[in-house]
Amino acid sequence: MTVLHFTGIKGSGMSPLAQIMHDMGKTVQGSDIEQYFFTEDRLRERGITILPFEADNISADMTIIAGNAFNDNHPELVKARELGATIIRYHEFLGDLMKQYVSVAITGAHGKTSTTGLMAHVLDGFKPVSYLIGDGTGFGKENSHFFVAEACEYRRHFLAYHPDYAIMTNIDFDHPDYFAGIDDVFNAFEEMAQQVKKCIIACGDDEYLQRIQAPVPVVYYGFGEENDFQARNVVKTTEGTTFDVMIRNEFFHTFMIPMFGDHAIMNALAVISLCHYENIPADIIQQQFSDFEGVKRRFTQTELDGRILIDDYAHHPTEIRATLQSARQKFPEREIVAIFQPHTFTRTQTFLQEFADSLSGADQVYLCDIFGSAREEAGVLTIHDLEEKIEGSRILQSDDVTPLLQHENAVYLFMGAGDVTKFQKAFENLIKTEETV
Numbered sequence: 001m002t003v004l005h006f007t008g009i010k011g012s013g014m015s016p017l018a019q020i021m022h023d024m025g026k027t028v029q030g031s032d033i034e035q036y037f038f039t040e041d042r043l044r045e046r047g048i049t050i051l052p053f054e055a056d057n058i059s060a061d062m063t064i065i066a067g068n069a070f071n072d073n074h075p076e077l078v079k080a081r082e083l084g085a086t087i088i089r090y091h092e093f094l095g096d097l098m099k100q101y102v103s104v105a106i107t108g109a110h111g112k113t114s115t116t117g118l119m120a121h122v123l124d125g126f127k128p129v130s131y132l133i134g135d136g137t138g139f140g141k142e143n144s145h146f147f148v149a150e151a152c153e154y155r156r157h158f159l160a161y162h163p164d165y166a167i168m169t170n171i172d173f174d175h176p177d178y179f180a181g182i183d184d185v186f187n188a189f190e191e192m193a194q195q196v197k198k199c200i201i202a203c204g205d206d207e208y209l210q211r212i213q214a215p216v217p218v219v220y221y222g223f224g225e226e227n228d229f230q231a232r233n234v235v236k237t238t239e240g241t242t243f244d245v246m247i248r249n250e251f252f253h254t255f256m257i258p259m260f261g262d263h264a265i266m267n268a269l270a271v272i273s274l275c276h277y278e279n280i281p282a283d284i285i286q287q288q289f290s291d292f293e294g295v296k297r298r299f300t301q302t303e304l305d306g307r308i309l310i311d312d313y314a315h316h317p318t319e320i321r322a323t324l325q326s327a328r329q330k331f332p333e334r335e336i337v338a339i340f341q342p343h344t345f346t347r348t349q350t351f352l353q354e355f356a357d358s359l360s361g362a363d364q365v366y367l368c369d370i371f372g373s374a375r376e377e378a379g380v381l382t383i384h385d386l387e388e389k390i391e392g393s394r395i396l397q398s399d400d401v402t403p404l405l406q407h408e409n410a411v412y413l414f415m416g417a418g419d420v421t422k423f424q425k426a427f428e429n430l431i432k433t434e435e436t437v
Contacts, residue, residue, distance in 0.1 A: 005057065006030030007076045008067025009050055013152070014090055015039040016138025017065065020097075020130055022046050023140035031057050031076065038296065038421065039136030055079040062086075065093050068157060094132065094149060095160035101130065101147035104274065105161050107192065108169030108203075109185070110319050112150045115169055115267040117295035120148040122271050122288040126280045135296035135313075154178060156188050164198045165277075167270045171208035174316055176350040182208070193218075201273045203266060204228075219277070221269040223262075225249075229273045231265050236329050241265055245272055253282040257289050260299070261326035297421075299326055304431045308334065308411040309424055315343040315417035317354035324361045327411050334411045337404065338362035339396060339423055341416030342370045342386065349381050356389035364407065365393040371418025401427045405434070 006018045009030025019042055022028040029049040032040075043050060051057050055075040058064065060083040064076070068090050072078075080087050098105070104123075106116045113134045120131035120139075127145035132138050134150040151158040151166075154175050171189055173182045186208050193200055193214040202209040204220030204227040212218055221229040229252075231243040240258040243265055244251060257268050268289065275285050294300065300311040308331060314323045320340070327336050338359055342348040348355065348370055359365045367390075369383050387393050394403060404412065404427050414424040 003027045003029060003059075003062045004065060005062045005076075006065045006067070007053075007074060008032055008070050008090075009043065009048075010037045010040050011067045011069060011090070012039055012134045012136055013094070013132065013150070014065070014067045015043055015136045016132045016134075017090065017094060018043060018048060019046060019138035020132060020140035022048055023130075023138075024142050029057075037136075042137060058083060058085060060085050063088065065090060068155070089160075091157040091160040095162065098147050098149060098161060098163060101144050102165075103161075103163040104146060104148045104165045104167065105151040105158065105163035105196075106148065106167040106169070106270075107151040107153060107158055107189070108167070109153070109172035109174050110316060110322070111169040111263055111267055112152070113295055113313065114264075114298050115167060115270055116148055116150040117298075118267055118289075118292055119167070119271050119274065120146075121292050122275060122285055123148065123278075123280070125284045125288040126275075126278075133295055135298065137296060151192075153185065153188050153192075156191070158192050159188075159195065161192075162195045162197060164196070165274055166192065166196045166200045167274065168193075168200060168202040168209055168212070169266065169270065170203055170206045170318075172316070172318055173350075174347070177344065177346040186211070199277060201270055201277070203270070205266075219273055221273045222266065229269055229276070231269055234265065236260070238330055238332065241329075245269070247276065252276070253286070255282075255286055255289060258292065259294075259326075260329040261322050263322040264326070299323065302424075302428070304428060305434070306409070307431060309428065310411060310413050311421060311424055312413060312415050313417055314413075314415040315347070317351055317358040320355070320358040320415060321361060323413060323415060324358070327413060331411045334409050335363045335407055336361075337364045337366070337407050337410045337412045339366045339368065339404070339412060339414045339420065341368035341418050341420035341423070342383070343417035345370055345372065345381050348386065352381075352386060353389065355386055359390055359393070362413070365390050366396040366404070367393055368396055368398070368416070368420060368423055371416065371420075396423060398422050398426055401430055405430065 010032040031051040058079040063086045129146045130144040131148040200218045205222035220227045230246045234243045242256045297313040302309045
C-alpha cells in the first residue's frame, strides 16, 4: 500500500487532510518542525507518525503531499524529485478528493472555520459527512455523501476546487503579503465563483458579494430585506441567540443557536440556506444546532477560579470586533480584557490603525510581540507601534503574566493566529499556583 507522506503535517489544513486519509484506511505519516502546535493533537490521537523534517524520511514509493508553506527547495521535496516520487500540493490533492462527494467549499475572509464546523455538524444529522476544518480537525468516511471543506483564498489556492456548492461569507482585504488590495481579493472570489457546479450561497449584506457573477444560481442570506434568506426578530441572551428565518419574505422557522454575536447568526443562515437547498428538514437543523459544541480556537471557553478565559483565533480587525461583541452578549456584567498577539508583520503594518480601533472596544488591552510566520520572520514594525495607538494598553511577556491577576470578575480574550495560547497557558498555571498558596 502506498504511504502518504505529509510534508508540513501540522499545518491547519494539512493535519485534518492527513486525519481524513487515515480514517479512510490509507497509510499516513508526516513531518514538521518539532515545536508543539495544537493541530497535532488529533494526529497523535490516531497514532499517526510525526517525524522531524529530514530528507531521509522520503522513499521512491511514497506519495508526497506538500504543505503550501514550504517551497520546492524544501529538502524533502528535493529528495522526492530525485527519487521520482509523486509530489502533490495540498490544495490540488484536496481538490481531487472533493470530486468524489457532494462537495461544499466554505470560503470568505472571515468566518470560514466556524461555518465549516457548523455546516459539517448539521449535515451529519442528515447523511454521512467527511470534513476538513481549518482548526486542525478532520474526519473521513469513504461512504460519505457530503464533503465539507474550508477553502482558503490565500494565494488563490481555492481555485484548485470545483465544488458543488460554495458558501461565501464575506470579502475583505487580508493577506497583504499576497493580495494587492480589495479589488484583487474580489477578482479571486469571482474566479472561484466560475468553478462552482450547483449553487453559490453568499452573504447579501456584503457589498462585494452582491456583485459576484457566476454561471450558477447565487442565493443570498443576511439581515437585509432583499436577501433570499433573512434573519428577523433577533433575540440575544446570555444563553444564545433566537431568530426567525424568512425565505423570500415567507416565514420558514424559528431557530435558537447556543452562540453569540451577529456573525454567529450569519454563519447559521449560511447553513440553513444550504440545508433548504438540499431539502433537509428544519427540525434536524435545529437539533444539530442545539448540540453543536463549536470548533477549536473559536471563542473556546475555560473557567478557572471564577475567571473566564476565552481562546480565539481572531487576527483581523473585523474578527476582533466580532469576538468582543460575542463577549459583551454572553458576559454583559464582566470586565472585558483583551490579550492580543498580532500575526505577521505585513498584516500588522497594513491594519495598524484598524487594530487599534477594534481593540479599543475592550476595557483593557494587553499586547504580545508580533508573531512572524514561515513566510516572513521579521519586520521593521514592533509591537510598540501598536501600543502607542491604544490608550492605556500594556505589553505582556509570556514569562510574566502577573499583571492579568489585577482584574476581578473579568473575561480574558486571548486573541491571535500565532502562539498566543502560550500566554493563556502561563496564566492558567499562575491561577492554579495562586489557588494553592
